[in-house]
Amino acid sequence: MQIPSTSVPPVIVPGANAGNATAVDGTALGLNGENAATATPVNPTPTSAAPLRRGLNNWDQPLQGDISGAQQALDFLEQSAAQLRNLKADISARLASRQRSDGTLEARVRQFSNSWRNRGSASGGTLDAGLKFSSKGSSNTTFSVRGMNLANLRNGGREVLAIAVGGGQNVRSVVLEPGLSDAQIAQRFDEALAPAGVRAALGDDGQLEFSTPEAQWATVRDTLAVQGNGTRFPSGQLNRVKAEADPAAVDPDSWQTADADGLRATLQQVVQALAKVEQSIASVHQALNQVAARVQKASASTGKGGMEQVAQNFVSTTSKPGYQSLLSITSALAGISRERVISLLALRN
Known part of the structure; x- marks a missing residue:
């Protein structure tokens, strides 16, 4: 099928965090009354260290998202593994006894099939069709394109490819030249197609592979079109x-x-599926271990160094005349009564 000719857009040839300050709150630190030396937010100096973070509620949102996504993936995978083990046992028993079907096995197959169809929502979008885990919560469809393999793309002279995704109005260009490495070829496709929601990379087998969000896959599959100059792909349209x-x-x-x-045949496929699910479980556990290491690192950073930061902020603020200085001092003294001062001074006698 041909699409009316479209002029080739400008050629794309690839060339070569600031943190969010958080006010320190004495209540969040568990400081009340006479201990609330920093109960009122204190503005850190521009040269101060990173703001104090305390407790899970104040950790970065990506960290919490990674934990939640991994837990959802594990729930789905462990449920799937249990269903597959039951299927394996039922099929083995049926083959061994040669009994006629009573509908139980068929019901288990339907149950697993329904669970698999709901993989995206059940896993929070963290597992793709190949059971590859991604903490980003947006599972992708990985695909190949006929003619866009490295063996074909490496050969030939210079050629500008116009690639349309989603219709003829959304056209991107990729320049292919002699001498490009496989990584450079993948990078050029990736940079050109990323705005259209398609990514390109070298796969584990060293071949060029493309990916797009599962929700977009049908559109990409049905609208992907290419125009070349006759070297690797036809010219004209x-x-x-x-x-x-x-x-x-x-x-x-x-x-x-x-x-x-x-x-x-089904027993063999169930055994293979169970092996893949267990492998995916192991990869998610590995991802969780990496998150745990980040948690420990974040916890360690909020210990002694965090309290030193509180003290430094307080000293810095109270050393400058003005409303903030007065506010910080009065907040620190708010819980100190005359009786408490007298009792403390009595200890010196």
Whole structure:
């Protein structure tokens, strides 16, 4: 299928945190009454260290998101593993006894198939169809494009590819030249297609692979088109190219239970699926361990150094005349009564 010719847009050729200050609150630190030396927010000096962070509620949101996403993924994976183990036992028992179906096995297959269809929502978007975990909460579909393999892209002279995603109005350009490395080729595709929601990278097998959010996959698959100058792709008009999603880790819709041969084939697929689920569980646990290390690091940074920061902020503020200085001092003295001062002075006698 051809799309009317579109002029090639400007060529894209790749070239070569500031923290948020947080006011220190004595209540958040658990300081009340006579101990509330910093109960009123104190403005840190521009040269002060990073603001004090205390407790999970004050940690960075990405950290909390990573923990939540990993827990959702584990819940889904562990439930799936339990269902697969039950399926494995039921199929083995059916094959061993040669009993006729009573509907139990078929019901278990339907149950797992329904669970798998809800993978995206059940895992919070952290698991893609290949059971690859991503803490970003947006599972992707990884796919390949016919003709866009490294063996084809490396060869030939200079060529400018116009690539359309989502229709002829959204066209991006990629320049291919002799001598580009595989990583450079992947980078050029990635930089050109990223605004259209498509990313490119070298896969684990060293081949060029593309990915897009699962919700966008159908649009990308049905609208992806390329125009070249005749070197690697036809010139003249944008031509649709075939995009194929990588096989899913599990395909329960293909499982058969009607006869012994179908049961044996299904048993083999269930065993393979269980192995992939367990492998994914291990990868999520590894991600959780990395988050735990970040938690420990964040906790350590809020110990002695954090209290020193509180003291430094207080001294800095009270040393300057003005409203903030008066406010900080009166807040620090708010819980100190005459009787308490007398009793403390009596200890010196």
